[in-house]
Amino acid sequence: MSQTVDCYFTPISPWAYLGMARFRRIVAEAGAVAAFKPVDIMQVFARVGALPLGQRPQSKQDNRLQELVRWRDYLKMPLNLQPQFFPTNPIPACRLISAAASQGLDAAALSEACLKACWVEEQDIASADTLIQLTDRCGLDGRGLYQASLLDVALHQVQANTDEALARGVIGSPCYLIDDQVFFGQDRLDFVARSLLTG
DSSP states (O other): OOOOEEEOOOOOOHHHHHHHHHHHHHHHHTTEEEEEEEEOHHHHHHHHHHOOGSSSSSHHHHHHHHHHHHHHHHTTTTOSSSSOOOOOOOOOHHHHHHHHHTTTTTTTHHHHHHHHHHSOOOOTTTTTTHHHHHHHHHOHHHHHHHHHSSHHHHHHHHHHHHHHOOOOOOOOSSEETTTTTTEEEEGHHHHHHHHHHHH
């Protein structure tokens, strides 16, 4: 039976962006199954005592930028350090990805498309037009899936993801969970790979 890795994230997280392609590759190579579960990151921050980016001490904000440069260069990935549409409201994208997942559609590709749109392509993933375009680009019915994301069931799924994440010990974005093991941050992906290979 294939192992399942639950990926809890917000689609405006640069760390989720930096890790998404590698995470998908690791899961595929291990023959595992990934579940993509976007969360309301502000609820997570409130529970664990983390501050939103703009409220953090300047030294922490400066260190975050240094780390982003290091990882961007190390991974050789494009990344705008201060994208035009960040921060933006991530909930519309969370609802869209949740709607895709609930319909058994390619939530993985859609998650990566939203992250790349924010951190590389200078697009606002709170915009309906942007989300429809990204969904179409993933080979899905953009307008139809966006309409599904507006239904209460999609919002309830985001809240269910968030409640589940908090109950399981998620502390930020991204968190990868295998059973009761929490791997916080894209810099823990080597440990995710090891766990899948030895599990």
